[in-house]
Amino acid sequence: MRYPPVHEATGTRGVVAAKHGLAAEAGLEMLRRGGNAVDAAVAAAFASGVVEPWMSGIGGGGYMVIRRGDTGEAVVVDYSLRAPLAAREDMFEIVPGRSSGLFPWPLVRDDANHQGWLSVAVPGTVAGLALALERFGRLDLATVMEPAIRLAAEGFPVTWYATLRIAVEAPLLARYPETARIFLPGGLPARPAAGEDLPPERIVQPDLAETLRRIARGGADEFYRGETARRIAAAMKAAGGLITEEDLARYRAEVVPALVTPYRGWQVATPPGPAGGVSLAQMLRILEGTDLTALGHNSVLYLHRVATAMRLAFEDRYARLADGADWEALLSGDHVATLQARLEAGRAPAAGAPGEPGGTSTTHLAAADAQGNVVSCTQTLLSLFGSRVTVPGTGILLNNGMFWFDPEPGKPNSPGPGKRPLSNMAPLVAVGPGGWPRVGLGSSGGRRILGANLQILLAIVDGGLGLGAAIGAPRIDISTGRLLADRRLGDRTLAALAALGHDVVPVSEAPYPQHFASPAGVMATEAGLLVGAVDPIMPAEALAF
16 A cells, blocks of 8 residues: 555644544643643543554553653553462463464463453552552643543444454454443444445443442442452453452552663663563664764665564563563663674574564654753553453453463563563653753554664654654564565665565565554654654554644
């Protein structure tokens, strides 16, 4: 298909970029009502879980990076998923074969770590969004949740993309009656518009609307210690799941210092720990010794170095990263120097374990305001529709976060009580020399997130591109073992990469199946201009005023 141009939304008072236009509108509404970028991000995040329930929601988790305009401090709100207290490293029975999901794990009997009640980890979204609002927002929880409640109660018109996503997952969704009741009424997905005479059907979620109203009244305590918690625990017990009322009551989101990586005079803030931020920081550290500007953006040697740095970081990621691992050692000067020496070796290193990239699950949103605040937020259910199970009477579609764990016992990322899984989420806020520009950036797309975030940032910092041009520029991806390359890079470039040892697969991006991650971002300039841009392939939107 012909790659569409990237539209940039511009303003001076506020900007929001999200994967659904109604989520972006929810964020912009808060800015117009006197809220700041955090209020906008929280409103957009709650709304995203209603209009993109297959990507994220209150049954999931995420990370939010905030760069404060008043102090310049960069912090992370960690509301990642946690394993239940009853989780054990040998909780899944391994059978011959490889998983067909997002990761090349050993196959588990009945796909129990990928779908169903045993695949669910303790959700963090409500705790994290409420904490972000309490610490850094201006508006109250009830106010920022108004758009999400309205969208759930009144419904929203179905787009072609929503119908596509539901239809693709329909065989799995049909196995779970409560989920099928919501998303497959009459056995079929809701229909988008078909010409002027046939308007789109609407997805209405009254149970979810009532759950959101309870949370708006009672705060995060309602979800983790109130009626909602009791309903989740009861459904878990009835279906053989592991999450209990104690698991929910013990959950805490955290505000922690961001992992800040210097790169070419910029300061790049990402989540620390078992998210994607450490791997992204490692890629930047590896590439710090290469003059990418001199090589030329997306030249053969530029792409070769970037692909090699990505592959080296992925090697460390799957061998050494996990909750509680010494991730700081991966960023030490000695270790980075060793990796840089391998980067200079010339030919591409051997590909890692092959795997399928899976669906473009997860969502990302970003916001900025006139006070200098920039927010970058990635949240997820992990797979499309998460575990595919919905808690009866609540409208809460639950995550399948246990699938992030390696089901084989004895591995750094094996399951454990209360453990955080190794996730790919890597929202970032990058600040240029002297404090400007300020970029909030992130992507959805599983393992492909890291490569997309890296290349878009490099296009801005080393390539001198603007936000929209950087998001729209052709990319590569190595997360499946082979090197997927956008055909727009040209046949000569792809042939030269193959000659350097890369197993090149030329692809053309399309809405489905997607070969690359789907980005969204905002930028604030010293002159006061606020810019937003999103992936033009997807029905995403950036709004500003």
